[in-house]
Amino acid sequence: MLALDRVTAVYTGRAVLHEVSLRVAPGEIVAMIGANGSGKSTTLKVITGGLRPVGGQVLLDGEPLEALAPEAVVGRGIALVPEGRRVFPRLTVVENLRIGAYSRADRNRYREDAARVFELFPVLAQRARQEAGTLSGGEQQMLAIGRALMARPRWLLLDEPSLGLAPKVIDVVWDAIQKINADGLAVLLVEQKAFAALQLAARAYVLENGRIVAEGPSATLAADPRVKQAYLSF
Template sequence: MLKVENINVYYGNIQALSGISLDIQEGEIVTLIGANGAGKSTLLKTVSGLLKPKQGKIIYEGKPINGKAVQTIVKQGISHVPEGRRVFANMTVEENLQLGAFLRKDKEGIKQDLERVYELFPRLLERLKQQAGTLSGGEQQMLAMGRALMAKPRLLLLDEPSMGLAPLLVKTIFRIIEEINKAGTTILLVEQNANLALSIANRAYVVETGRIVLSGDAAELTSSEQVKMAYLGGH
């Protein structure tokens, strides 16, 4: 579904990603694990068109998408839930969700997807007319995910969905990520909580200083000594 081939990405003169290649099959949950600043978020931003690679190719469903405008990439079926949620604070929950469907014309489909978002996140239905900025962190995370789903993505990029949330809420968010995946959306997940990410992923890539240093089946990586020592608290 997605093939990233040997991409190099720079912030000014600083190289953030060097020679990264990965692939994602339709229906999978693939996770990127690694320390802060390793380049995981940069990779998601490059796939969604927010950053342009200097070299390399990004191929989605057989077509190159690097260098394309963000809205074109969204239209092709890729949605990005950024780190820090980035909801529109002065707009209501409902308006945020409607904005997610901005590029769509299928009124009936939009209505069905709104209902599906309310099923996944009943809390949002209770807070429809509330300004997004007044929601708790967990509710904002639900809103950011709901808004991304309103674009009807086939590939969902999730950047640090558990950041800053209470453990109980993290469990809920991860259960919902699995539900979204079971309903047919492929997921590329960046997550600091490596244990949790590996527990729901099919495969994983370990990113260190802009390079992929390990990849494999999530279960294999969970039992790898190197991964345990570096990312799973040594257990």
């Protein structure tokens, strides 16, 4: 169980998260929706060690996570697909996947995992020797997801995976997330495209100005008139 327990975080002197509590159980897909600047990315930053909370706790299977350095978090089984994809532009596709396995004790067997990523995203196999900077936005997103899978995480955090992608490509990414989840990974999905996120996730949290203002099963939230008006109107 990955859980945030009343986490409060401050960034450049301003409180950006107020007593945020959420949990992601093994094997679940959970969505976090909310407007730009509501604290979704900050929540992921706190989980991955990029920002230390001033109050509350981040717990992984009951053990506190918030004192860990960013580079130690992935070793605990939590991998982040960052916003904007952040693939290494001058490394090849294969090298990007390989660096994803850096934290593993058995990293020399990275080729088996790379083969699995190529199965999930066949287009990446065709681009294997190309530099990641030459890929399209959709291919880079697939690569960023593949790179995160290389660490063999149990929790996958995705930050705005649909950002800037064509609808067709979004379908590919969504399918992949479902497949990954079917293999047993828990997924925490941060999305501005709230409607699409609610279709994918079983449960969701709604963030507003750094507070959780609604939570529950996706179907309930999607039917909630307040949520509908605020986030699903487009």
